[in-house]
Amino acid sequence: MNKNIFEFPIRYSAVIGKIAIGWGVYETVADECKMAGIKKALITTTGLKRTGIVDEINQILTGSGIATEIFNKVTPNPKDHEIMAAYEVFKNTGCDGVVSVGGGSSHDCGKGLRAVAANDGKNILDMFVYVDPPWMETIKNHKPVNIPQIAVNTTAGTGAESTVGAAIVNSQAPAKGLVILPGLGATSALIDPLLVRQMPQDVAASTGFDALCHAFESFIARTHSHYNMGIQYRAMKLVAENLREFTYNRMNHTACENMCWAENMGSVGIGFSGGVGMVHGLGHGLTVLYGVPHGFASAVVTLPVERYNQSACPEKFAEMAQAMGADTRGLTAVQASDKWFDEMERLLADLNIKTGHLKEQFGLQEKDLDHIVKWQYERDFCREGNPRDYNYDDCIQLLNDML
Ligand SMILES: [Fe+2]
Structure with a gap:
């Protein structure tokens, strides 16, 4: 039975x-x-x-x-x-x-x-x-x-x-x-x-984006909880409203303090049953093999990975679009979910972070894809909570599309 x-x-x-x-x-x-x-x-x-x-x-x-x-x-x-x-x-x-x-x-x-x-x-x-x-x-x-x-x-x-x-x-x-x-x-x-506030500008951008990744990956995770979603909604709002200002002026006291809250809430939210998903999983591979800073590695794979996940939970992407400040009134959940991608594209551009182009940006080699995906898919914790099913071939395809 x-x-x-x-x-x-x-x-x-x-x-x-x-x-x-x-x-x-x-x-x-x-x-x-x-x-x-x-x-x-x-x-x-x-x-x-x-x-x-x-x-x-x-x-x-x-x-x-x-x-x-x-x-x-x-x-x-x-x-x-x-x-x-x-x-x-x-x-x-x-x-x-x-x-x-x-x-x-x-x-x-x-x-x-x-x-x-x-x-x-x-x-x-x-x-x-x-x-x-x-x-x-x-x-x-x-x-x-x-x-x-x-x-x-x-x-x-x-x-x-x-x-x-x-x-x-x-x-x-x-x-x-x-x-x-x-x-x-x-x-x-x-x-x-x-x-x-003593962080250099590039570290502020990539680590701040890591905080956002913790928030959105655990919000859409299959392992989400009401604790987690409540904390992370607020964390996403704080990042959307403060990361740009903090990156380009770490002496902006309000932005700095709000990012301190956002980053801690992001991690507490993970612990309250959220976990993270394939963004972190694939990012880990880039970090280990090519020395890409953790937050930056997550940032460059965010848009393609979440496009893959979008159809598994459009209503959650719609809610996250609202957290990021998008006006979703009158839209269906699917239409509103696209607004999240608009907000993310703009934020990444403002932080001067380019999506994909993994060969050009980090020297990613085709021979390493199998190693990255095997560890991510077969053993990594990040597999468990990802909102959409995926297999080895799906992961390879995603990375290939980002080359
Ligand atoms: Fe992280």
Whole structure:
């Protein structure tokens, strides 16, 4: 007897830590460490050169009696061996907590090393989860994480300061994967516009678009929930109204603060049963093989992928068009869904991001399509929530059309 009621009968929400958003909140980093019981913190970071942020965080901590060590060798899209190197420093210097300073790379490095430390030095590659075998079974093979982490955010953004998973590159595959364990999310996330406004213009554009991707991909996902859709509707509106201004003038205080909210809401919405879809899935392939920044990789594939998805849920695209500011009065759901594409095309053009042209923009080679699609289609988490069915050939076709 087929007992499947429907595809995703139960929706789960993530257990997220404290979130603090506002001007000057980074100055509370030592208080957060003390509340979490951290006496010696490993600061994980890419270095954030020429900003002075890491030095200042370090001074606040040491000035408040919290000893520190710094691991500043994290690179964008952190690799498994970087996580293991950070863990060695954590263990050998007697740290009992993490302060991650930066964007997604720094936070996910901190989460990854905590997963390793909680599991007695087990290689991070042995803790990756996939849709097959089922991730909820894999998680039971590892110990939960009880080492605290304070995430000081400097981008807007990946939202990694408030997600329960760590996105890490398996350098042997190579492919991007996910580690999820109970307790892995940061204990506290501090999102401070004073730090976020120091991003360069191109980073502001691509990371801001990443926040939007989290919002629209989880809104249309099969795994969506009412929590998720409520949060993401507002996140999309905030991005549509603020990302242009923030990209071209990070000192615009209102736009900066609103993007801080949007990026965090985007990630919280993913955790409230939304997930992401094929945009992130194919984007991961471009990121790993060609070093394309995460948000930028998602942005360049957004329009073709969502044209593919449009017919599976036009009413949701219509609602998203409204969130982006389009006037959809008097239109059918299908007509209104086209307005979302109009809004997105305009936003991408305003951010100077060109869709497709993957050969010209990144040197994509036909020989790599099979690798990208195999990992995306067979194992990647992003497959689960995509609103429209697809198979290996559909993915190849999509990428071919974007060459
Ligand atoms: Fe993302």
